[in-house]
Amino acid sequence: MPLHIQTPLIESRPMSLAAGRSIWLKLDALQPCGSFKLRGVGHACELHHARGARHFVSSSGGNAGLAVAFAGRSLGVPVTVVVPETTSERARQLLRLEDAKVIVHGGSWQEANQLAQTLVGANDAFIHPFDDPLLWTGHASLIDEVAAAGCKPDALILSVGGGGLLSGVVEGLKRNGWDDVPVLAVETTGAASFHAAVEAGHTVELPALSSIATSLGAKRVAEQALECARSHPVESHLVTDREALQACERFLADHRLLVEPACGAALALAYKAEVLGNYRKVLVVVCGGATATLEQIQLWLAAQ
Template sequence: MPLHIHTPLFESRPLSLAAGRSVWLKLDALQPCGSFKLRGVGHACEVHHARGARHFVSSSGGNAGLAVAYAGRLLGVPVTVVVPETTTERAKELLRLEDAKVLVHGGSWQEANELAQTLIGPNDAFIHPFDDPLLWAGHASMIDEVAQAGFKPDALVLSVGGGGLLSGVVEGLKRNGWQDVPVLAVETQGAASLHAAAQAGHTVALERIASVATSLGAKRVAEQAMECLRTHPVESHLVSDREALQACERFLLDHRLLVEPACGAALALAYNAQALANYKQVMVVVCGGATATLEQIQAWLATCPE
C-alpha cells in the first residue's frame, strides 16, 4: 500500500454559490501529514528505501519536511530535516513529533538546502521538496483518483510554489488523456516565481520572497514547471496575501478545515466568479498545510495592507 491515502472529492456548495458555477474540491489537506506532499514524497521515499537507503535527508521548513519525516517513521528510516531560520516553532515541533532530527540553518530555503547537501552520505537519500521526477509521479496519483471517480473538470485550480504539484498534476492529466483540461496556477504576489518565468519565457530567480505564504517561497520554479507552461494549457494567476488569508478564514467557516495561506491562494481564486467565468465545472486542489494556526492567520490579516 502507498503511504498516502485516497482523499475525498466532492462538490462544494459554498464555493459553487460564491463562484456561480460548480466547484469541486480534492481534499488533500486530509493526508496524514497535512498536505498533498505525501503523495510524491512517500513515493520517492519508498523507491529510495527499496534501493537500500538507510537515512533520508530533506531541506524544508514545512510540508515537504513533514512528509519526509512521516514517511521515514513509517518505513523505519531515520530522517534529518534542515530548515531555515524563518521556520515557525510549530513546524519544528511537528517535525520532532515525527521523530525527525531538525537542524536550523540560514535565512532561506536555498541556504538550508546547501547545508543539507553536505549531509548526504553513501547510504543516504536526499528527498527534494519539489524538483524530482519521483515526486511528480507520486503527485500525479491525485489525478488518477479523480479519473477513477468518473469526474472530469473543465479546469483545475492549484497553488504553485516550486512547481512540484503543478508538474505532478500535469503528468497526471496527460497520462489520463486529459491534455485539454487547463490548469489555473495561482501564486501570491510576493512569491510569484512561475509568473515571472511565464513573462520571461524561462525560469528566473526572484530577488526575495515577500509573502506570508512561505510554502510558495521558492525563488525559482523547477524547470519542469516551465516545461508545463510550454506543453500544457496553464494560466498564471496572482492574488494578494490578504485575499489568500481571507480565503483561509472563509474556507474554515465553509468547510471546517484550516489550511495555510499557500493553499488559500488557490481558494481565493476559486471564490472569485470572474476568474472562473470561462468554465462550468472547476476542481480545486486543496493542498493543505500542517503548520497553519488560526491565530497566526488572524495576526497576519491584522497587519496586511487593504
C-alpha cells in the same frame, strides 16, 4: 499500500453558490501529514528505501519536511531535516513529533538546502521538496483518483510554489488523456517565481520573497513547471496575501477545515467568479498545510 491515502473528492455547495458554477474539491489537506506532499515524497522514499537507503535527508521548513519525516517513521528509516531560521517553532515541533532530527541553518531555504546536500552519505537518500521526477509521478496519483471517480473538470485550480504539484498534476492529466483540461496556477504576489518565469520565457530567480505564504517561497521555480506551461494549457494567476488569508478564513467557515495561506491562494481564485470565465465545472486542489493556525492567520490579516 502507498504511504498516502485516497482523499475525499466533494462538491462544495458554498463555493459553488459563491462562484456561480460547480466547484469540486480534492481534499489533500486530509493526508496523514497534512498536505499533498506525501504523495510524491512517499513514492520517492519507498523507492529509495527499496534500493537500500538507510537514512533520508531533506531541506524544508514546512510540508515537504513533514512528509519526509512521516514517510521515514512509517518505513523505519531515520530522517534529518534542515530548516531555515525563518521556520516557525510550530513547524519544528511537528517535525520532532515525527521523530525527525531538525537542524536549523541559514536565512532561507536555499541556504538550508546547501547544508543538507553536504549531509548526504553513501547509504542516504536526499529528498528534494519539489524538483524531482519521482515526486511528480507520486503527485500525479491525485489526478488518477479524480479520473477513477469519473469527475472530469472543465478547469483545475492549484497553488504553485516550487512547481512540484503543478508538474505532477500535468503528468496526471496527460496520462489520463485529459490534455484539454487547463490548469489555473495561482501564486501570491510576493512569491511569484512561476509567473515571472512565464513572462520571461525562462526561469528567473526572484531577488527576494515578501509573501506570508512561505510554502510558496521558492525564489526560482523548477524548470519542469515552465515546461508544463509550454506543453499544456496553463494560466498564471496572482492573488494578494490578504486575498489568500481571507480565503483561509472563509474556507474554514464553509468546510470546517483550516489550511495555510499557500493553499488559500488557490481557494481565493475559486471564490472569484469573475476570473473563472466560461468554466462550468472547476476542480480545486486543496493542498493543505500542517503548520497553519487560526491565530496566526488572524494576526497576519490584522497586519495587512
